[in-house]
Amino acid sequence: MKKLYKMKEYPQTKINRIKRGANRGTYNVEKINTILDAGFLCYVGYIYDGKPITIPMAYARKEDKIYIHGSTGNRMLLSILESKETSITVMHLDGLVLARSGLHHSVNYRSATLFGNLKKVEKDEDKTKILRLIVDQMVPNQWDSLRPMYQKELDRTLVVEFTIETASAKIRDVGVADEPEDYKLEVWAGIIPIKQIAEYPIPDEGKPKSMEIPQHILDYYEKNK
Known part of the structure; x- marks a missing residue:
């Protein structure tokens, strides 16, 4: 079977298909990877004690894998390992879109939502390589300037590998979309770029x-x- 990261597009399913604003959607693997590689913070969803919770986490991507880590007692990581699946979202804010109407205010953004399965990374050698990826995704070449990890640090660290089974992204990179009659109003409209x-x-x-x-x-x- 062809690996997903070598596919041009992720398969569309009931869970990842974009319905609202479908014209801004994409399932293109390369475009989604570009969004993922532009940052290092993601939002991970999980259910704890019957309650939905979302938590920001540092991550790294390699091919069709996303890696996250925390302490061995991290309830979010333990919960998603127990359920064997989760969803992850990455979003970048690029601009505030100020319209002539409050209803048409918007933002320019790039976002990707991933769905897949996960497993615990067991071997210390593998955990060390992944932690290096996470540190270097934050600041390239940072890992080589650090002291080696202590064994007790590795023992206290839980590393999770998330395999992307399917994903979708939405991108808004256009200007104001007001009602036709509003363009004659003496109201300032435009974009405030955010960086x-x-x-x-x-x-x-x-x-x-x-x-x-x-x-x-x-x-x-x-x-x-």
């Missing part, structure tokens, strides 16, 4: 105060300032 930026790195107390900032951190700052 997440990095400010100049601030060293921690102690030795970092007297150290040069590593080049990979300066590179990240220059790229994202």
Whole structure:
């Protein structure tokens, strides 16, 4: 069977098919991966004690896998491992769309919602490789500048592998959509672009105060300032 990450589009199912605003939807694997790779924070849904809960988590993607981690007592990770499935959402806000009517105010965004199954990563070697992926998805090349992990840290860490079975994305990247008669009104309308930026790195107390900032951190700052 052909692996999903080699497919051009995710299969459309009852759970991932976009009904509202379908013209903004896509099932294209490459476009969805681009949305996933543009960030490192996702929202994971789960049921705990009969109540729905959504929690933000750091993640990394490799092919058709998403990796998340937490403590071995993390109730969300334990809950989704017990259910053997979950959904994950990633969203980037790109702009505020200010219309002539309150009803037509909107936002420009890129979002992807993933559905799939998951399993616990057992081997320390595999856990270490995945934690490296997560750290480096946050700041590229950061892992190599760190001290090696202690065994007690690995023992306290639960790593989960989520395999994307199907997914969909929605993208809005257009201007105001007002009622035809409203374009004659003396009301300002337009877009306020939104961008997440990095400010100049601030060293921690102690030795970092007297150290040069590593080049990979300066590179990240220059790229994202």
